Amino acid sequence: MKYAVLGAGNMGGALIRGMISAGIARADDIAISSSTPSSSKKSALSLGVQSCASNTEAVAGANMIFLCVKPAQALGVVSSLAGELDGKLLVSIVAGIRSEDLHRSTLGSARILRAMPNTAVRIRKGVTAIAPHRSSFIEDFKLVRQVFSSVGSVLEVTEESLDIVTAVSGSGPAFALLMLESLAQGGIDGGLDSDAATIFAAGAMAAAAALVTETGEAPSVLRKQITSPSGTTAAGLGVLESSNFPSIVREAVRAARDRSVELSKTL
Numbered sequence: 717m718k719y720a721v722l723g724a725g726n727m728g729g730a731l732i733r734g735m736i737s738a739g740i741a742r743a744d745d746i747a748i749s750s751s752t753p754s755s756s757k758k759s760a761l762s763l764g765v766q767s768c769a770s771n772t773e774a775v776a777g778a779n780m781i782f783l784c785v786k787p788a789q790a791l792g793v794v795s796s797l798a799g800e801l802d803g804k805l806l807v808s809i810v811a812g813i814r815s816e817d818l819h820r821s822t823l824g825s826a827r828i829l830r831a832m833p834n835t836a837v838r839i840r841k842g843v844t845a846i847a848p849h850r851s852s853f854i855e856d857f858k859l860v861r862q863v864f865s866s867v868g869s870v871l872e873v874t875e876e877s878l879d880i881v882t883a884v885s886g887s888g889p890a891f892a893l894l895m896l897e898s899l900a901q902g903g904i905d906g907g908l909d910s911d912a913a914t915i916f917a918a919g920a921m922a923a924a925a926a927l928v929t930e931t932g933e934a935p936s937v938l939r940k941q942i943t944s945p946s947g948t949t950a951a952g953l954g955v956l957e958s959s960n961f962p963s964i965v966r967e968a969v970r971a972a973r974d975r976s977v978e979l980s981k982t983l
């Protein structure tokens with residue numbers, strides 16, 4: 717399999733790093749392009765993959781193409797390649813851009829799937845939602861699932877649910893990082909040095925996530941197990957609950973989902 721990654725920025729780069737470290741692809745089998753030949757060269761050097769001077773050159777020898785540009789560029793990039801995508805598999809990780817719009821932009825020539833990974837694919841702990849489009853076959857889905865399974869777990873979803881998946885899973889790590897930063901800052905306020913505070917805060921977040929995924933118990937049940945009445949945890953949770961922390965987080969998820977819907981309508 718030969719891969720092209722159009723837009724080797726944060727996510728494209730994270731995906732490439734994960735694929736290479738998982739052994740699903742060799743660096744020689746991945747060609748990348750960016751906004752300019754010099755930027756492509758720079759990214760290719762740091763990722764150890766093949767640099768291409770244009771998107772056309774990148775897709776020429778590839779069977780599977782990952783579209784990893786920003787939403788505003790996605791349809792323009794795909795339209796400019798319409799003649800070159802005949803019979804190829806196009807996997808878009810772009811938030812908010814519908815498969816049908818991509819399909820139209822390729823003039824119906826490419827087989828399309830949408831995937832919504834998160835940034836942890838870089839360390840092979842990602843979660844990726846995959847939504848097949850009517851232009852793709854079950855074999856395409858299996859190939860794409862194999863790639864994303866090598867860098868984390870995969871769930872098949874309908875395209876309709878991708879906006880909310882984007883909010884919870886694609887943007888979710890940034891929300892969790894803000895919580896982590898705040899937790900660490902609380903430690904610094906209490907006298908810890910910055911490194912120790914970050915280690916404790918990251919450990920607390922990792923512990924919470926691992927408890928949920930490894931025990932299969934509901935987060936609320938696990939939370940109650942570590943909250944003794946009138947204890948230290950109860951004192952802290954009381955502040956979070958009385959400040960509407962749970963509804964604020966839900967509001968953030970709604971805003972991210974609405975932005976994804978908006979992107980699909982305005983582009």
Ligand SMILES: NC(=O)c1ccc[n+]([C@@H]2O[C@H](COP(=O)([O-])OP(=O)(O)OC[C@H]3O[C@@H](n4cnc5c(N)ncnc54)[C@H](OP(=O)(O)O)[C@@H]3O)[C@@H](O)[C@H]2O)c1
Nearest residue numbers: 723724725726727750751755784785786787810811835886
């Ligand atoms: N960040 C996340 O956690 C996340 C999660 C899931 C999905 N996504 C999706 O992933 C996509 C990329 O996000 P990102 O955070 O990786 O953005 P990013 O770091 O800005 O990367 C975008 C890349 O696209 C390149 N590019 C711009 N115009 C191009 C063109 N005409 N042809 C080829 N490449 C071009 C840029 O090149 P230059 O460097 O030369 O400008 C850059 O390498 C977005 O659509 C986003 O919705 C992101």
